[in-house]
Structures are given as C-alpha cells and as structure tokens.
Amino acid sequence: MKEYDHKKIEKKWQTIWQENKVYKTLDNSKKKKFYVLDMFPYVSGEGIHVGHPKGYIATDVVSRMKRMQGFNVLHPMGFDAFGLPAENYAIKTKTNPVISVAKNIARFKKQLAIIGFDYDWEREVNTSDPKFYKWTQWIFLKLLEKGLAYESNEPVNWCPKDRTVLANEDVEDGKCERCGTIVEKKPIRQWVLKITDYADRLLADLDELDWPESIKESQKNWIGRSEGAEINFQIIFKNGGKPGLIPIFTTRPDTIFGATYLVLSPEHPWVTLAIDDNHKGVIDNVLEVGKYVKEVKNKNDIERTSLDKVKTGVELKGVKAINPATREEIPVWIADYVLLNYGTGAVMAVPADDARDREFSEKFKLPIFENYQKAGFEDFGKKVIKFKLRDWVFSRQRYWGEPIPILRVVDPEGIEGMGKVIPVKEKDLPVKLPKVKSYEPTGTAESPLANVSNWINVKKGQKIFKRESNTMPQWAGSSWYYLRYMDPKNNKALVDKKKEKYWNMVDLYVGGAEHATRHLIYARFWHKFLYDIGVVENKEPFKRLQHVGLIIASDGRKMSKRFGNIINPDTVIHTFGADTLRLYEMFMGPFDQAVAWSEEAIIGPRRFLERVWKIGKKVKERETKDFLSLRPRSRKGREPTTLENPLSPFLQKLLHKTIKKVTEDIEAMKFNTAISSLMIFMNEVEKFDSLSSDVYKKFLQILAPFAPHITEELWNMLGEKKSIHLSSWPKYDSEKIKDKEIKIIVQINGKVRAEILVEGDETEENIKQKSLKNEAVSKYTEDKEIKKIIYVKNRLINIVL
RNA sequence: GCCCGAGUGGCGGAAUUGGUAUACGCGCACGACUUAAAAUCGUGUCUCGUAAGGGAUGUGGGUUCGAUUCCCACCUCGGGCACCA
Numbered sequence: 001m002k003e004y005d006h007k008k009i010e011k012k013w014q015t016i017w018q019e020n021k022v023y024k025t026l027d028n029s030k031k032k033k034f035y036v037l038d039m040f041p042y043v044s045g046e047g048i049h050v051g052h053p054k055g056y057i058a059t060d061v062v063s064r065m066k067r068m069q070g071f072n073v074l075h076p077m078g079f080d081a082f083g084l085p086a087e088n089y090a091i092k093t094k095t096n097p098v099i100s101v102a103k104n105i106a107r108f109k110k111q112l113a114i115i116g117f118d119y120d121w122e123r124e125v126n127t128s129d130p131k132f133y134k135w136t137q138w139i140f141l142k143l144l145e146k147g148l149a150y151e152s153n154e155p156v157n158w159c160p161k162d163r164t165v166l167a168n169e170d171v172e173d174g175k176c177e178r179c180g181t182i183v184e185k186k187p188i189r190q191w192v193l194k195i196t197d198y199a200d201r202l203l204a205d206l207d208e209l210d211w212p213e214s215i216k217e218s219q220k221n222w223i224g225r226s227e228g229a230e231i232n233f234q235i236i237f238k239n240g241g242k243p244g245l246i247p248i249f250t251t252r253p254d255t256i257f258g259a260t261y262l263v264l265s266p267e268h269p270w271v272t273l274a275i276d277d278n279h280k281g282v283i284d285n286v287l288e289v290g291k292y293v294k295e296v297k298n299k300n301d302i303e304r305t306s307l308d309k310v311k312t313g314v315e316l317k318g319v320k321a322i323n324p325a326t327r328e329e330i331p332v333w334i335a336d337y338v339l340l341n342y343g344t345g346a347v348m349a350v351p352a353d354d355a356r357d358r359e360f361s362e363k364f365k366l367p368i369f370e371n372y373q374k375a376g377f378e379d380f381g382k383k384v385i386k387f388k389l390r391d392w393v394f395s396r397q398r399y400w401g402e403p404i405p406i407l408r409v410v411d412p413e414g415i416e417g418m419g420k421v422i423p424v425k426e427k428d429l430p431v432k433l434p435k436v437k438s439y440e441p442t443g444t445a446e447s448p449l450a451n452v453s454n455w456i457n458v459k460k461g462q463k464i465f466k467r468e469s470n471t472m473p474q475w476a477g478s479s480w481y482y483l484r485y486m487d488p489k490n491n492k493a494l495v496d497k498k499k500e501k502y503w504n505m506v507d508l509y510v511g512g513a514e515h516a517t518r519h520l521i522y523a524r525f526w527h528k529f530l531y532d533i534g535v536v537e538n539k540e541p542f543k544r545l546q547h548v549g550l551i552i553a554s555d556g557r558k559m560s561k562r563f564g565n566i567i568n569p570d571t572v573i574h575t576f577g578a579d580t581l582r583l584y585e586m587f588m589g590p591f592d593q594a595v596a597w598s599e600e601a602i603i604g605p606r607r608f609l610e611r612v613w614k615i616g617k618k619v620k621e622r623e624t625k626d627f628l629s630l631r632p633r634s635r636k637g638r639e640p641t642t643l644e645n646p647l648s649p650f651l652q653k654l655l656h657k658t659i660k661k662v663t664e665d666i667e668a669m670k671f672n673t674a675i676s677s678l679m680i681f682m683n684e685v686e687k688f689d690s691l692s693s694d695v696y697k698k699f700l701q702i703l704a705p706f707a708p709h710i711t712e713e714l715w716n717m718l719g720e721k722k723s724i725h726l727s728s729w730p731k732y733d734s735e736k737i738k739d740k741e742i743k744i745i746v747q748i749n750g751k752v753r754a755e756i757l758v759e760g761d762e763t764e765e766n767i768k769q770k771s772l773k774n775e776a777v778s779k780y781t782e783d784k785e786i787k788k789i790i791y792v793k794n795r796l797i798n799i800v801l
Numbered sequence: 802g803c804c805c806g807a808g809u810g811g812c813g814g815a816a817u818u819g820g821u822a823u824a825c826g827c828g829c830a831c832g833a834c835u836u837a838a839a840a841u842c843g844u845g846u847c848u849c850g851u852a853a854g855g856g857a858u859g860u861g862g863g864u865u866c867g868a869u870u871c872c873c874a875c876c877u878c879g880g881g882c883a884c885c886a
Contacts, residue, residue, distance in 0.1 A: 214880070217805045221882040228886080250886060263886090305884060337884040347886045355802085356884050388885055516881075587826070589813055594879085601813065604826045607841095673815070676825035683825090745821050750867040752821055790866055795820055800866045 004613040006577025010709040014116055022723050023067075023118040025074050027487075027499060034071040035503050036063045037482055037542075039511025039519070040125075042080040042474075043104040045089040048111050049559045049566045050585070050597060051551035055510045057582050058548065058591055058669065060117050062508060064705035065666050067118070068729035074503060075118060076485040078125035079105050082133070083474025084162060084178055087400035091440065097400045098435065101128060111570060116578045116708050118725070123488045127477025132484060133402040134430035135494040136476050139526060141405060141423050142533055148194045149394070151421070156393050157301075158186040163441035165190055167393040167473065169518045174302035182300055188445045191395040191404055191470060195525045199223055199387040201539075202524055210544040212592070218516040224388025229253040229381030230344060233262055233321040235332065241282055246270060246321070249343030252353065253381045256325040258372040259348035260361070262332045263313065265340040266296040274316070284318035289334065296336045304336055311337055311360045323348075324380055335360065343386055392522070394473060397447045399439035401471030403431045410457075410464045422465065431467070447471055478519050479526040482506055482541060494535060501537050509542040512550075520545075546669055549593040551585070556596060567597050579707035580606040586671035586706060605675075609710055611682055612703065616714040619696045652736060654684055655695050659732040662702045671706075678703055693718055698730045745796035746771045748780045764791050771797045 017023065036059045041052070056077075063075035081101045089104075090097035105126070112119075125132055143149040157166040159176040165188055170177045195202075203223045206216045228251035235244045248262065264271055274282045275290045283289060292314045296304070303309075313335030320329040337356060338347055351361035351368040361368050395404060405424035424431055434455040439448050450456055450469035458465040480494070486503040487495045520542075527541040552558055553565035560566065572581050583605035589595035658681045665674035681699060685691055697718060704711040704724050715724040739760060744767060746754040754776040758767050768789055771777055781799065788800040 212806095214805055218881045221804070224882075224885065226885075248886085252886080309884085311884080335884095337886090339885065342885045349886090354886070356886075359884090386885080388882085513880080584826095587813090593807090593814095595813065598813070598827070601827045608826085610841095672813090673825080676815075679825055743821090747820085747867075750820095750865095755821080788866065790820090792820055792867095796867090798820080798866055 004610050004710070006579065006709070007574075009713045010114070010116060010573075010578050013709045013712045014113065017118075017723070017725075020723075022725060023075075023120050025076075025120045025123065026072060027502075029072040031070060031072040033074065033503055034063070034066040034508075035074045035506050036066065036508045037075075037485075037506045037510070038077065039509070039515060040078045040080050040478070040481060041108060042083070042085065043101065043108050044085040045093070045100065045104055046561065048108065048569065049551075050569050050572060050581070051559055053112070053115055053569060053581075054551055054585050055512070055548035056112070056117060057115070057585050058546075058671065059508065059510050060582075061586065061666060061671060061705040062669070063118055064708065064725055065663070065729060067725065068701065068704070068727060070728070073118075074123075074485060075120070076123040076125075077112070077117070077119040077121070078123075078481060078485065079108075079127070080474070080478050080481070081105070081126050081128035082401045082472070082477055084164070084396070084398060084400070085474070087398060087439065088162070088178075090400070096435070097439070098128075114573050114578055115569065115581065118708075123485050125481055125484045125488055127402075127481060128400075128433075130430045130432050131489075131491075132481075133477065135484070136402045136472065136480070137405040137424075137429050137431060138426065138494060139480060139530070140402075140472070140476075141426065141429075143193060143529065144406075144423055146529075146533070148197060148529065150192055150194065151189060152192045152391075153187050153189050155185040155187045156190055157183040158188065159183050162398075163443045164397045165393055165395065167475075168390045169392075169475075169521070170473075171301075174300060174305070182302055184300055185297075188397075190393055190445075191468075193392040193394045193525075195392045195521075196387060196389055198525050198528055199225070199389045200385075201528055202389075202521065205524075205528075205540055209540060209542070211542075212513075212545065212547060215513065215516045215520065215545065215547065219521060222389065222517040222521065225385060226251050226387075227383070227385050228343075229378065230384045231256065231324065231348070231381035233324065233346075233348065236320050236322065236329070237282060238318045238320065239281065239284075244270075246346055247344045248346045248348050249384065249386060250348060250381070252350070253379070254375045254377055255350045255353050255372075256323070256348065256375050256380050258350040258352045258369045259323050259325070259330065260351060260367045260369060261330045261349050262321045263338050263347050263349050263357075263360070264316075264332065264334045265338040265345040266293045266334045266336055267340040268334070268345045271316075271334055274319075282319075283316045285314070285316070289314050289316060292334065299336070311335060311356075311363055313337075313360065313364065315364075325375060331366070333360075333364075341390065342388065392525075394476075395468075395470035396473050397443075397445060397469075398441050398471055399433075399436065399448045401433075401473065402476055403433055403449070404468040404470050404472060405429060405431045406468035407458060407465040408468070410466050433471075475518060475522050479522045480530070482509075482523075483530075483536065494530075500535070504536060505538045505540060506542045507544060509545045510548060511545075513547040547592050549589070549591065549595060551588075552594055552596050554596050554598055559597075567599075572602070576602060576606050577609075577709075579609055579710050582708075583609065583675060583706050587675045589672060591669050591671055608679055608682060609707060611686065612700075612707075613710065613714070615682070615685060615691065615696065616700075616717065619691060619693045620717055649736070651685065651688065651691065651695055653739075654681055655698060656732040656736045659698065659702055659730050660734075660737065663729070663732070666705065675706065678706075700724065701727060701730050742794050744771070744794075746774060746777055747796055747798040748777065749801055750798060753777055753780060767791065768797065771799070 038056050038059050059075060063073045067073045086101055087097050090100045093100060127133060140149060157171050159166055159181055161179050161181040162176060166176060166183060171183055175182055203220060203225055206219060228249055230247045230249055231253060232245045232247050235246055273279055275286050275293065280286055313333045316332045316334065319332045321332050323330050349357040351357040352370050352372065407422040407424060409420045409422060434452050436452055442448055446469045456467050456469060458467060483495045487499045490496055523541055527536060528539055530536045531539045555565055557563050557565060569581060580602065584602045587605055658677050661677040662674045700711045700715050701724060708725060712724050741757045742760055744756050744758055745752055746756060754774045756770055756774055758770065768791065784801045786799060786801060790798040
C-alpha cells in the first residue's frame with residue numbers, strides 16, 4: 001500500500017459517488033426526514049475564497065451523520081441569481097447577465113465539486129430560471145389578491161448611481177448598501193408589500209425559534225415595537241379659524257403635564273394643507289414656514305438625522321394647541337427632528353424629561369416645566385402600538401429581475417378603465433424576462449424593459465395593454481426558494497402539498513449573520529403569508545438557525561481582491577486535499593466565530609489524516625487475524641500503565657466515549673471539539689502496537705462526515721463493499737463508558753493537594769476516610785481542626801480546616 | 802445614547818446545573834533518525850521560585866468550602882438599532 005495520495009483518492013470517490021447516486025434524496029420514504037440547508041450563494045462573479053465553503057462543510061458534516069443515523073436527508077444546493085450585483089457585473093464586463101450568470105454558476109459548481117459535498121444536484125434551483133420564477137410571480141399575484149401588494153407614490157430611497165429605488169433594508173447609514181452612494185428621497189411610483197401587517201407576528205413568533213439570540217435581537221430592533229398612547233391635542237387659531245384636532249404619539253403619556261409645546265413634522269399633512277395657496281391666512285408666517293419646509297425637503301437622510309446636527313425649526317405663528325392635562329395654551333412648531341413616518345408625525349414636547357426636547361427648548365427659549373405632576377398611563381390617551389418596520393418597497397427600475405406580472409389598460413379613446421391594474425392570469429405565468437441587447441438602467445421610474453416595445457405592449461383582441469416594466473428586488477426568489485427544493489420540478493404547484501407536509505420545516509439553516517434583517521425577515525414574512533393561504537403547514541420556515549463565523553485573512557482583514565489576501569480553496573485542496581481543508585475549517589475555532597486563516601496551522605489536520613492512514617495500513621496488514629493482540633508497544637522510559645494492559649478494554653471504552661462526544665458535538669455544531677476528541681483517540685491508539693479492525697472501522701465511521709474521501713478509501717480497503725456514508729452510525733454503550741476506578745481530587749481549603757483512586761460504588765464515608773489517610777493530606781491536617789468536609793460525587797473532596 | 806455578544810499561554814482555542822484552568826492543534830526548544838536538510842518520531846513548553854510553595858482566565862469589588870463560570874461597577878473589542886418621541 002502506498003502513501004496517502006489525496007488527489008487520487010478524492011477524485012476516485014467523487015466519481016463513484018456521483019455515478020452510483022449515493023446521495024440521492026428520496027421523496028417517498030418511510031424514514032424520518034431531516035432537512036438541512038445552506039443559504040444558497042449569490043454568484044456575482046468573483047471566484048470563491050476559503051471562507052465561502054465553511055458553512056457548506058458544516059451542513060455537509062451534519063447531513064452525513066444524519067444520513068448514517070438513518071434519516072432521509074434533504075441537503076440541496078442552488079443559486080440566487082437575479083438582482084443588482086449580477087446585473088452590475090454584467091454591465092461592467094459587457095456580457096449579457098443570462099450568459100455571465102450561467103458562467104459564474106458553472107465555475108462555482110466546479111469549485112464546490114472538489115470539496116466533496118453530498119448534494120443531490122437533481123434538486124438544484126436557480127432563481128432566474130423561468131420555471132422557478134413563475135412561482136415567485138405567482139406569490140406576488142397572491143399577495144396582490146389579498147391586498148398585501150399595493151402601488152404607492154410616497155417618497156422613497158433612490159440610489160442615483162444604481163438608478164433604482166431601494167427598500168429601507170437596503171439602506172445603511174443613509175447610503176446604498178451596494179455602492180455606498182448617499183440615497184435621495186424621491187417620490188416614485190412603486191410596488192410595495194405590506195410587511196407591516198405581519199409585524200406583530202414576526203416579532204411574537206421569534207420566541208419559538210431555535211435561533212441565535214443575537215439574530216433574534218437584531219430582528220426585534222428592526223421591527224421596533226413600542227407601546228404608547230395616541231393623544232389628541234386641540235388646535236386653535238388666533239384669527240378665528242375653526243378649531244381642529246391633531247393626534248400625537250408618545251410612549252410616556254404620564255409626562256403630559258410637562259408638555260410645553262407641540263412639534264409637527266415639516267411634511268405633516270396638516271402643515272402641507274396650511275401652507276397651501278387655498279388656505280393662506282390660517283397661519284401668520286406662511287412664507288417663513290414654507291421656506292423651512294422646502295429646505296427640509298432638499299436634505300437627504302444623512303443631513304437630516306445626523307446626531308451632532310444643531311436642531312432647527314419654525315414656530316407656526318397664530319396657531320396654538322391646548323394641553324389637555326393643564327388646559328393651557330401652548331405653541332406649535334415644526335422641526336425636522338420629528339419624522340413623518342413614525343407614530344403620527346407629531347409629538348408633544350416634554351423638555352424636562354426628553355433630551356431632544358430639552359435641546360430644542362434651550363435653543364428656541366421655550367418654557368421647561370422642571371417639576372410637574374405625573375399622570376396615570378392611560379388617563380389621556382388611547383393605547384396604541386407602533387413599529388419601526390416599514391412596508392417593503394418591492395419594485396426596482398432595473399432589468400435583471402423577475403418581471404412584476406401586471407398589465408395596465410391602455411386605451412387611446414380614453415374609455416373607462418384606463419391605467420387600471422390588471423394582474424396577469426395564473427395560466428399566463430411565467431411572464432418571461434425578454435432577452436435584450438441593452439439593459440442599462442434608465443434613471444426614471446421605468447426599467448429598460450419599458451423600451452422593449454414588443455414585450456411591453458400586449459394586444460388582446462381589440463384591447464391594448466402595457467406591461468409593468470419594474471422588476472422584483474434581489475430578495476424575492478430567496479424568500480421562498482427553500483420550499484422549491486422539496487419539489488423542484490413541479491409545473492402545477494409551487495410545491496406539492498404532500499411533499500411539503502413531509503419535508504417541512506427546515507430543521508437546520510446555516511448562513512451568514514449579515515442576513516439578519518433582510519433575507520431572514522423577508523422569508524419569514526412570505527412564509528407566514530403562504531401559511532395563511534394554505535400553501536405551507538408551518539408558520540415558520542426555519543426551525544433552527546446557526547450562523548457561520550467569517551474566515552478572515554491572516555493579516556486580520558477581510559479576504560478581498562483589494563487587499564490581495566485571498567486564499568483560494570482550489571490551491572489548498574491541491575496541496576493538502578479536500579479532507580484536510582474540511583477538517584481544518586471545522587477545527588479552527590468555534591463554528592459561529594470569526595477566525596483568521598493560518599497557513600501554518602492547517603498542517604495539523606493533515607498530519608492527523610496521515611496518521612489515520614498509517615494506522616489503517618497496519619490494520620490492513622494484519623487483517624488476516626480477526627482480533628489482534630493489544631500488546632503495548634515497549635518504549636524506553638515508560639512502563640505500560642494498567643490501562644494499557646493487553647486485555648484491558650481501554651480502547652473499547654475510549655472508543656465509546658469518543659462516539660458519544662462526536663455524536664453530541666456534531667448535533668450541537670461544536671465541530672472543533674468533536675475533531676479534538678477524534679485526535680485524542682488517535683493519539684491513544686498510537687501508543688498500542690496494533691488495533692482491532694472492528695474498533696478502527698467504528699472510528700472511521702465517526703470520522704467520515706468530516707473526511708469523507710479518506711475514510712471511504714480505508715473502509716473499502718478493509719473489505720467493506722457498501723459506501724461508508726450509507727453505513728449505520730455507531731452507537732455508544734453507556735455501560736462501556738462507565739469507569740470502574742474513579743480519580744478523586746483531594747483539596748484542602750480549596751487547593752488541590754492529592755488525588756486518590758476509588759471504586760465506582762464506594763460509599764462517601766469510605767472515600768472521606770481514604771482521603772484523610774492520604775500522606776500528602778495528613779501533612780496538612782495534623783494539629784488542625786477539620787471544620788467541614790465537602791464531597792462532590794465522582795469529582796472531589798474538599799477538606800476545610 | 803439604547804440593546805445583544807465576547808475578553809483565558811507566543812497563536813487558534815478547551816473547560817458551565819460553580820468542582821483538577823490551559824484539552825486538542827499550531828509554533829517554539831531539546832533529542833532520535835540522516836553525510837546534511839526536510840519529513841517523521843520522542844520529550845518538554847502559563848508564570849515566579851533551587852525547592853517547599855506562591856501567583857495568573859480584561860480591571861476592581863462581592864457571594865461561596867470552592868468562581869473562567871454567579872452578582873455589582875468599570876475598561877476594551879465585535880454586532881444590531883438610533884433625533885423612532
């Protein structure tokens with residue numbers, strides 16, 4: 001037998017696995033199912049680095065163990081392909097996105113293939129495939145039907161560089177999340193999804209999910225629920241206008257006695273009306289107010305909301321409000337620190353209690369009631385709940401996305417119904433994205449599709465329609481793709497009812513934490529909607545979520561082309577092999593934590609595999625003898641301990657302990673300690689001259705999920721005909737794990753002074769006496785009074801003097 | 802500002818219903834093998850001390866027979882939210 005030749009072994013088994021469809025997932029199985037899913041990759045053009053496959057390796061390890069444990073495992077892979085980054089890449093490289101996306105996927109798959117994953121590629125999905133996005137469009141139609149999709153002309157975030165509107169979730173610190181350009185507020189016709197209808201459920205159902213607390217916390221912050229009260233303030237006009245009411249929102253209605261003025265958002269509809277031409281005279285300083293409103297309109301969010309900014313505002317002269325608690329007349333101001341789209345767009349200012357109100361009062365010399373009477377929480381207002389979450393701006397003025405399946409009536413004669421929105425009929429789905437030569441964004445409310453006349457114009461009989469030119473955002477397909485893996489080729493339904501019932505829900509979902517407030521909120525929203533209309537059985541899509549910690553470069557920075565610090569998995573596999581790469585990535589540190597890549601440390605897992613190989617060689621050489629003597633290797637300066645007695649079941653016991661540890665650690669995704677225990681086992685085995693092939697094979701089985709190729713080769717070499725990955729996961733025997741002799745630590749006043757060996761069933765009194773008799777102990781205890789002896793079962797004795 | 806999470810050898814890290822701190826791996830040192838080197842194998846590797854013994858898990862307190870683990874205050878780093886009333 002030869003040296004450990006990873007190249008030969010890995011290629012050989014990858015081919016055999018594929019040819020024999022070892023990892024095919026069955027639909028109708030009597031077995032219990034296990035659905036383990038990776039967040040599918042967005043393939044925008046750059047090749048991958050060693051950080052990308054880390055999560056895939058983890059799910060691969062879990063899925064392999066689950067399969068060996070007898071589960072019917074669904075572990076699929078697919079591609080998120082629509083959206084801005086892919087289109088920008090296409091524009092940059094002057095390649096049609098249809099072609100560039102296909103090319104990038106092919107390259108990505110090639111890079112994945114050599115890592116040895118157990119995907120069932122027959123279930124691959126691609127969000128830009130018409131057979132797939134037919135159902136994305138179908139969901140949109142259902143949302144529309146249920147009143148959860150609507151058109152709006154409200155000012156929205158507009159990225160001038162990408163020339164499209166963005167959802168709230170796509171804006172980070174007032175900048176476009178993709179390109180960093182400062183976003184503008186522009187009123188543009190757009191499609192919006194009413195995610196806010198689900199705000200309370202999205203929040204409440206977090207409690208029942210096995211997700212990292214940090215992600216739940218992010219979602220809670222993002223949804224931003226606050227309980228408060230709406231209180232009406234009466235408005236009166238000095239020049240004799242008819243009084244009106246303005247509702248304000250506050251989380252502190254008890255502070256109402258301290259409210260010394262009212263502040264409205266400059267965009268408040270009441271203000272808009274008051275400075276309207278037809279309503280001149282309602283307020284005295286219309287010109288001043290109008291000027292301020294205009295100034296505010298021209299500011300972007302960064303200018304408006306930066307914290308160090310000095311507060312600005314204008315009083316509405318000739319207008320007063322009545323504080324319903326004190327019955328006093330108080331002034332009314334407008335200021336841009338009050339936002340229109342939160343609460344009611346109006347607040348009562350309590351400068352004594354609120355830092356912002358205080359700052360504003362001090363600047364404009366407004367009264368502050370330092371000591372005022374506190375009111376009961378519900379004395380003045382009706383209780384209301386507000387959310388920070390905004391509706392999801394769902395249309396993009398870009399080419400590369402799912403067309404929104406909408407028609408509008410076009411009628412040159414101006415007959416009734418013109419401009420009316422007509423949903424495309426279900427039977428006419430998918431509305432296919434036409435192939436075009438030019439797909440540069442137009443910079444208007446229309447996408448480039450508006451100029452594709454043979455696509456945008458639809459004639460049906462006498463009637464002429466125009467298609468909706470906007471497309472869906474990148475996040476549409478990923479909001480439901482996990483359902484399609486259950487039934488990827490179904491033409492009749494998004495997913496077959498029976499199959500959905502069998503597979504739902506995703507048992508384990510693994511991906512980056514950066515998706516906390518976008519993909520993971522959108523997907524939960526769509527899933528809940530699909531639940532409401534009876535498409536899915538469960539109200540949540542992902543039972544358990546784990547996030548992958550980044551792999552950063554050894555210089556401590558992110559791996560990036562820019563820094564020239566990218567480690568390519570292909571190179572690592574070439575040098576060390578896929579099994580070593582897999583093992584190292586799982587061993588480097590806790591799975592969910594960011595760890596730096598080390599070109600030095602990867603040698604450790606490689607050395608480990610080489611030792612596994614060497615032992616395998618020995619086991620094979622002696623295979624003729626069924627059971628090999630466990631004679632300790634004679635080594636100078638070291639007498640074999642009793643545990644290494646040839647007849648002792650030491651290795652048996654260690655094996656069972658290792659099986660237990662590895663099984664539990666994989667389940668808990670503590671791969672680093674699972675591997676550590678495998679290494680400990682190998683270290684012990686090496687102290688023996690030889691090893692029974694039975695024990696060794698069990699060891700191979702629990703190593704197999706981490707290092708599928710080398711274990712398959714050794715397994716096969718030892719005469720096994722069936723794939724190791726289809727063998728049964730070893731079970732540990734809890735009787736065999738029990739220690740006959742237990743080491744007890746003897747402490748004196750909390751300091752370790754000795755250790756004694758006791759039988760497993762020895763009485764407490766016996767153990768105490770034994771410890772007191774110990775020489776090292778009696779040295780300390782003589783002439784001293786023993787106050788107390790504490791015994792912790794199977795662990796220690798603490799003698800308190 | 803508010804809300805989460807984390808701080809342990811030269812490095813990645815291990816140890817939780819409070820019970821031997823530093824498992825496993827890397828690195829380093831010494832030794833074996835070699836003409837030599839690499840690879841491999843062996844031994845050692847928190848720190849002060851000749852030793853007995855002492856000290857150390859970001860810092861300072863507390864609870865306890867006993868604290869990396871629990872409590873309080875603070876410092877640093879990472880993440881989320883943020884003129885959200």
